[in-house]
Amino acid sequence: MVVYTLIRVPKLRRMSLRVQSQRGVVVHAPMRTSENVIDSFVEKNIDWIQKQRKKQSAYIPLTRLELEDLARRAKKTLPERTRVLAERLGFDYSHVTCRHQKTRWGSCSHRNAISLNIELMRLPQKLRDYIIIHELTHTVHKHHQAAFWNHLERVCPWALELDREMTKWKIGYAMKEE
Template identity: 35%
Template sequence: MTELRIVRSRRKTLALQVLPTGEIVARAPLRLPERDIHAFAEQHAAWLEAAVARARAGSRAAQQAGILSEAELQRLRTAARADLTERVTRLAARMGVDFAGITIRAQRTRWGSCSARGSLSFNCLLMLAPPEVREYVAVHELCHRKQMNHSAAFWREVALWLPDYAAQRAWLREHGPALLGRLPET
């Protein structure tokens, strides 16, 4: 298995993350023994290998497509603000939820997020994805207004509003690393 970088914090759970570069990060509670972290990673070796392969393929695809310039990122931010504001406003009314506002960023690891106060944040790189993928991410974040977790109830809510969400999720899993790899180094 590839080298594992361990990041400790006051969290209560252990999580594995594969960055767009292919680096594996274990996010662990402060006092969890290192042997338990490595054992957890070994239990998930098949998933990690597949995720690293996807990230590396995405990195190669991103290199071929090229790093986005600041002007291109600004155009994506502007387009995302218009598209996602309209999309989220329409969907929120249909779903019977509200939201506090929308922020557009160029994020390295997230497509969207929803704060406890209802602020939604979206990645401008979504504008490089098909419209149905943007629809899925908008529905996903709005469903967090009802369920602030990723429980079975949350996924039932997503499926209620977007029955084919799994296809959009799969598209992001397959093509997302290539999009994220187009961000310039900071």
């Protein structure tokens, strides 16, 4: 039997299942789906739930000390690296700030101010550069449509592959080596 949190959602068409590191198993269900149906839905997905739990246990939350260290290194490294890459690849931006953001690796404002997550310092160099080049490309294209990706791939030929690699990195968590 799996313990789960049930959230009823008006107008929802079908049930959905999530495994969150803080809250455990969460089920979103339409208002009228019976608890029996929900129980068996959860049971049916037990292998998947176990797999998600195992994956999540490989991530360890960063400590405050680690974050302070990342912030110090980020401020020393990222603005300069951005300057070098922008010059090499022909981009213009207004300035760079390094912050700890909980949901994004980087962003680019409509005034072309680039904000970079201090956690970029945990990434291998090629991924760190990828995020910086990604944000620099947003100085030209403020969206993720084809023109953006075309431009990005022109200045960073492995962009799509690197973008895929980013999915295994989680903000706020270090990965346990296995």
